Amino acid sequence: MIYEGKAVTVKPLEDGIVELNFDLEGESVNKFNRQTVEELGAAAAAMKADGSIKGMIVTSAKSVFIVGADITEFGELFTSSEEEIAGWCLKSNQAFNAIEDLPFPTVTAMNGIALGGGLEMCLATDFRVMSTAAQCGLPEVKLGLFPGFGGTVRMPRVVGVDNAVEWVAAGGQHKPAKALKDGVVDAVVEPDKLRDAALSLVKDCIAGKIDYKAKRQEKLEPLKLPPMENMMAFQTCSAMVMQQAGRNYPAPIAAVQVMQQHAGMTRDKALEIEAKGFAKVATTTVANAMIGLFLNDQVLKKVASKWEKKAKPVGQAAVLGAGIMGGGIAYQSASKGTPIVMKDIADAALDLGMSEATKLLAKQVSRGKVDAAKMGKVLSAIRPTLNYGDFGGVDIVVEAVVENVKIKQSVLADVEKQVKDGTILASNTSTISITKLAEALEKPENFVGMHFFNPVHMMPLVEVIRGEKSSDEAVATTVAYAKKMGKTPVVVNDCPGFLVNRVLFPYFGGFGMMLRDGADFQKVDKVMERFGWPMGPAYLMDVVGIDTGVHAAEVMAEGFPERMQYDHKDASEVMFENKRFGQKNGVGFYKYEVDKKGKPKKVVDQTTYDLIKPVVAAPKEFEDQEIIDRLMIPMCLELVRCLEENIVSSVADADMALIMGIGFPPFRGGALKYIDSIGVKAFVELCDKYADLGPLYAPTAKLRDMAANGESFYK
Numbered sequence: 036m037i038y039e040g041k042a043v044t045v046k047p048l049e050d051g052i053v054e055l056n057f058d059l060e061g062e063s064v065n066k067f068n069r070q071t072v073e074e075l076g077a078a079a080a081a082m083k084a085d086g087s088i089k090g091m092i093v094t095s096a097k098s099v100f101i102v103g104a105d106i107t108e109f110g111e112l113f114t115s116s117e118e119e120i121a122g123w124c125l126k127s128n129q130a131f132n133a134i135e136d137l138p139f140p141t142v143t144a145m146n147g148i149a150l151g152g153g154l155e156m157c158l159a160t161d162f163r164v165m166s167t168a169a170q171c172g173l174p175e176v177k178l179g180l181f182p183g184f185g186g187t188v189r190m191p192r193v194v195g196v197d198n199a200v201e202w203v204a205a206g207g208q209h210k211p212a213k214a215l216k217d218g219v220v221d222a223v224v225e226p227d228k229l230r231d232a233a234l235s236l237v238k239d240c241i242a243g244k245i246d247y248k249a250k251r252q253e254k255l256e257p258l259k260l261p262p263m264e265n266m267m268a269f270q271t272c273s274a275m276v277m278q279q280a281g282r283n284y285p286a287p288i289a290a291v292q293v294m295q296q297h298a299g300m301t302r303d304k305a306l307e308i309e310a311k312g313f314a315k316v317a318t319t320t321v322a323n324a325m326i327g328l329f330l331n332d333q334v335l336k337k338v339a340s341k342w343e344k345k346a347k348p349v350g351q352a353a354v355l356g357a358g359i360m361g362g363g364i365a366y367q368s369a370s371k372g373t374p375i376v377m378k379d380i381a382d383a384a385l386d387l388g389m390s391e392a393t394k395l396l397a398k399q400v401s402r403g404k405v406d407a408a409k410m411g412k413v414l415s416a417i418r419p420t421l422n423y424g425d426f427g428g429v430d431i432v433v434e435a436v437v438e439n440v441k442i443k444q445s446v447l448a449d450v451e452k453q454v455k456d457g458t459i460l461a462s463n464t465s466t467i468s469i470t471k472l473a474e475a476l477e478k479p480e481n482f483v484g485m486h487f488f489n490p491v492h493m494m495p496l497v498e499v500i501r502g503e504k505s506s507d508e509a510v511a512t513t514v515a516y517a518k519k520m521g522k523t524p525v526v527v528n529d530c531p532g533f534l535v536n537r538v539l540f541p542y543f544g545g546f547g548m549m550l551r552d553g554a555d556f557q558k559v560d561k562v563m564e565r566f567g568w569p570m571g572p573a574y575l576m577d578v579v580g581i582d583t584g585v586h587a588a589e590v591m592a593e594g595f596p597e598r599m600q601y602d603h604k605d606a607s608e609v610m611f612e613n614k615r616f617g618q619k620n621g622v623g624f625y626k627y628e629v630d631k632k633g634k635p636k637k638v639v640d641q642t643t644y645d646l647i648k649p650v651v652a653a654p655k656e657f658e659d660q661e662i663i664d665r666l667m668i669p670m671c672l673e674l675v676r677c678l679e680e681n682i683v684s685s686v687a688d689a690d691m692a693l694i695m696g697i698g699f700p701p702f703r704g705g706a707l708k709y710i711d712s713i714g715v716k717a718f719v720e721l722c723d724k725y726a727d728l729g730p731l732y733a734p735t736a737k738l739r740d741m742a743a744n745g746e747s748f749y750k
């Protein structure tokens with residue numbers, strides 16, 4: 036054994052060739068934590084000192100190659116100064132450089148996923164052979180970062196500027212064919228041939244059949260293109276990257292700038308530029324938020340898998356109601372492998388539900404994502420029916436009939452009589468208390484809320500709502516079913532609006548007050564879209580449906596009269612009274628026309644201003660920041676209340692639910708992260724500045740304590 040560590044070992048093979056193997060002790064995957072990087076450097080030093088080695092192959096003992104850096108170490112690291120972070124990069128780079136500088140040819144055998152630091156490791160060797168089962172990429176921009184282990188330096192020198200910009204700035208994960216075409220790898224082979232292919236390549240190098248030194252030299256020198264052409268290439272790419280990433284995501288553009296800056300430098304100088312640039316992006320609030328999201332997602336996955344262990348298997352599902360939601364739920368369940376019975380009281384509704392599913396599948400077929408056989412299989416897994424005949428064999432029933440307490444209670448009581456003993460009943464209600472619906476049932480312990488978002492196939496979140504009497508098993512089975520449907524479940528306790536709508540409506544409340552005070556709804560929409568929302572509040576209400584919104588607002592006002600009952604008439608109520616329901620009937624705050632592609636296009640409608648005139652003040656200009664504060668504060672505070680009241684059980688659940696359920700700007704990391712980024716103390720002061728606007732702007736006593744004690748939501 037030439038080197039033996041806890042993550043890296045080097046052992047001799049035949050003919051002076053050695054194998055450097057990654058196998059991180061006690062973990063299911065390889066990743067670059069501090070220890071692995073240190074061991075890599077030590078292994079390189081041991082090989083250099085050996086003197087008898089002729090060549091090296093790099094392998095992994097896990098099913099992945101290396102999944103990237105250990106992101107759990109980032110939190111602490113990135114709170115240090117830019118100098119310290121840059122120093123960490125340069126120190127880590129010594130290990131990669133030492134591998135690159137070994138006095139013999141080196142080949143990586145990429146057996147599985149090689150991402151971020153994992154791919155940067157591969158780039159440090161002379162050649163790369165990739166298994167057909169592997170994938171690779173540099174996804175750092177998805178964390179608000181860019182590669183910091185030499186990726187921005189080696190990539191353009193190996194694959195050229197255009198390809199490097201695409202791989203680094205778009206952060207995609209690529210299949211072998213693309214990696215080969217772009218020159219990221221030198222060969223692609225079947226998994227069982229990988230090791231031999233790597234060995235034979237290194238032997239060819241040793242035999243002098245391949246000039247590995249020339250190949251290596253390209254990585255050590257400035258980029259080959261003449262300066263003028265280089266500049267042109269970077270400028271074209273910059274404009275494109277800027278357009279794709281948008282102003283809220285600074286990392287991709289910073290990566291291109293760094294690559295341009297060090298294009299004319301030798302490796303070691305270029306690495307210094309990369310390290311400095313990396314330290315800059317690593318300390319941005321965007322990187323902090325995006326890394327936080329990644330870690331939150333891990334928390335959610337762990338919580339869900341704990342629930343899954345207590346779940347009963349779901350082999351057959353049913354949905355009541357074949358409307359917008361029921362149809363979507365049936366499609367999603369069937370396409371992810373759980374057959375489903377879809378019951379409605381109207382034949383026409385069943386036809387509509389089936390035709391929606393067919394449309395969604397046809398689209399996927401035309402995009403080449405599924406084939407005709409799979410389409411047929413999915414469609415035959417949805418069984419439309421007008422009666423309860425098939426309900427005896429069903430494990431879970433999702434109720435998605437009209438939003439009316441009496442109807443829902445009677446439908447649930449009916450279906451309870453049709454199903455077997457342990458069948459779980461779940462309601463997709465958006466507003467009605469789960470505890471209240473449970474009153475109609477003999478076995479309320481088998482009943483929970485399962486709140487999907489529209490459109491079901493696109494929205495990742497499912498709120499699983501625990502009523503007073505819901506059993507652990509009912510919650511667990513619903514969580515597991517949501518996961519099986521490809522969704523991310525978040526378990527919340529019962530209250531009006533549950534979690535997501537409970538925090539959304541105070542935001543609409545803030546919006547209503549802005550209009551009351553003379554703000555222009557179009558300006559508010561623009562400001563909030565620039566803030567990062569996929570659509571501004573007026574547009575969002577139009578898409579949700581003004582009738583749905585007004586109804587839900589009434590439920591919220593009844594549930595939280597002290598905060599959500601307003602003494603002014605809201606502009607949305609005026610829209611409702613004038614039957615302007617939004618996108619669904621072609622007119623709401625905006626008017627909707629159909630564009631050439633058949634999609635609704637929103638246009639300005641002067642009538643809106645005329646109609647709301649009696650309920651709003653004379654037009655007034657507001658600063659962008661005031662608009663942002665007046666809308667965001669009520670949402671943030673309501674989320675704080677939900678956390679304090681244990682409606683949601685963790686900071687991670689709370690923030691992720693907003694991002695996945697209503698498109699809260701991901702680069703801001705969620706509402707609690709947003710408060711943290713302002714600082715709890717400064718946020719409380721901001722709330723107090725708007726105290727005149729009423730109780731929606733009143734911080735809780737606990738939040739004031741947090742401010743006084745210098746605490747934050749995230750440690």
Ligand SMILES: NC(=O)c1ccc[n+]([C@@H]2O[C@H](COP(=O)([O-])OP(=O)(O)OC[C@H]3O[C@@H](n4cnc5c(N)ncnc54)[C@H](O)[C@@H]3O)[C@@H](O)[C@H]2O)c1
Binds near residue numbers: 358361435463488579
């Ligand atoms: N549309 C949304 O954006 C959205 C989002 C989340 C939750 N929800 C909730 O989902 C539920 C359904 O909403 P939707 O938008 O799909 O409504 P919808 O009006 O499109 O569909 C309701 C369907 O239920 C059927 N139905 C009525 N009584 C029935 C019964 N006794 N048995 C079987 N079917 C019956 C109707 O024929 C209709 O097809 C509501 O509770 C709603 O609040 C809706």
